[in-house]
Amino acid sequence: MTQAEVTETRTAATVVASTRDELRDARAALSGTDVAVVMTMGALHEGHAQLLREARRSADHLILTVFLNPLQFGPKEDLSRYPRTFDDDLRIAVAEGVDIVFAPTPDVVYPDGDPGVRVSAGPLGDVLEGKSRPGHFDGVLTVVGKLLHLTGATRAFFGQKDAQQLLLIRRMTRDLDFPVEVVSVPTVREDDGLALSSRNMYLTDSDREVALCLSRALTAGADAAAYGPSAIRRAAREVLVEEPLALVDYLVLVHPTTLQDVPEWYRGEALLAIAARVGTTRLIDNTPILVGPGGGRLDVFSQPVTPGIPARPADTTGIGTGTNQELS
Template sequence: MVTHHAQPLVVTTRAHLARALAPNPPTSSAECGRTAAQTGHEAAVRPHSADGSAGRSVDNSSDNSVDGSGKAARAVVMTMGALHAGHLELVREAGRLADQVVVTIFVNPLQFGPGEDYERYPRTLDADVALLATAGADVVFAPTREEMYPGGDPIVSVTSGRIGTVLEGKSRPGHFDGVLTVVLKLLHLTAPDVAVFGEKDAQQLLAITRTVADLNVPVVVHGVPIVRDDDGLALSSRNAYLSAADRAHALALSGALLAGREAAASGRDAAAVRAAAEGMLAATPGVVVDYLALVDPTTVEDVPQTYVGPALLLVAARVGATRLIDNMAVELLAAPRPANPGGTQ
């Protein structure tokens, strides 16, 4: 049986987005100021399922954002396009949480550093919109750089603080400042009750959560678990850059995280957990490690040797010419008590 999905309403300007999100929104792209021939996409209202959520939320909103069914009015999913199954799971989760789902597609120049892949980052809007129709998006906001940053890069931006200077922030200076600046702009423009993000970008999710809390932004930040291919590779738009050989080598990232998790589950300490993961990476050709860290998931600070409790094992590595990141939750257990050699109390 073939399931037919309505095309989401596609808008590219802030003014048209405001009209699309108004109480009585237009029913086509033409009514938002663009003809159907210009966009190729028509709008429709889609009923969302009321299934439960498997993700984790941090609530900084007021209760009036939720209707009588327990669902929020609007959720947003922010992307840079080049969508894959992981993005679509975010959209489906947003539909379980809210009556209206807005997806943003914007390759944000502020979060790319010199020599990174801003210019060659895949831009596949038509294919992305077709995929979003299957996942149930209602509105797609796909602005240009000029629309998001009129007059050039902003003079005022968000500073990510210490979270933005370690691990991914240390490797990519200014990255999180750029991320948080565009996230706050998009939250302002879309006015969601819930913002859905993937847990694959764990440090980014923490930075966004702290920003929303510290600045009293009235939105629920909801994290969704990593989506992986059958062989364990975390889904990423940058996987498209991998050759067949590179892709095989890239499996060392998830393999290393699993090795660390198994070490933790067997009662090994923090140093042994790191060593187990490092061993897997060192044994794989073509993988150049940027960082491997075992951190407190609430601060991204390294856990001490004697730490007991939940932790996050993160890795960033270059596989061939492609830089990939991954992470996995681990639970460090209390060290087993040594046996009494004398057999007495």
């Protein structure tokens, strides 16, 4: 079979559904019971493709959702500016063996308009990204909950890059008894270390050079993991302060299930996270770290642990001249 024939066969096998009825019919036609879902807002890149590959390897069938969710955009965030590349997204979906692409419009997901009932992210949604973008995670959890119900997925795959989102989705599925396994996939990076993101297309060449300080700071922090939390924070901070064009929103080392700052005596897994504005673009990046002797960078966290270390709330005041800014 030629490559063209393979592509044609895959395209024929990928169903594009835009309504609830079309999704229901396509879902009912799947023969296996183990169905994975990857949820996106479109503008797919290699990071999304890696999510699809991991999901494809572990499940009988794979559903990709492409939905630009208005609920997670704040009043100062330009929803209309978000890139829309559905034809390219579909090509990636076909190449990665997706069975169903669910690409609804807002009136399909929210048939009665702005929903009167939403999922609340609670206190974990009010810090870090939630502090900069009030209500953002309520919108995320509301749409994720709806899409889990609509797709009937048994596994949902999310990238480690959106660490706070991943934590909140895990918490929601556990607290509200969703019958789904939430799987994290390591952050995919460019050769120079920049984390892949749909926002990267807004960066100029000079912005991109500045943006590399985020991944360098994470690497420096991880390299100091054996010496404890203060050493990690100090090493990361020293990299960031050398780049004045990166306006830092926050730099934190927090517990991966409470998002509280870890104290100096802490040993174990922690999240080193950064948010900064470069040019007109707000970027986030993070890395899981094992703190203590023999520690260092991790790809993803181990299975979620019981939250509750005695630590103060995360300090999100930042380290530079940056302020809490909206996504551009």
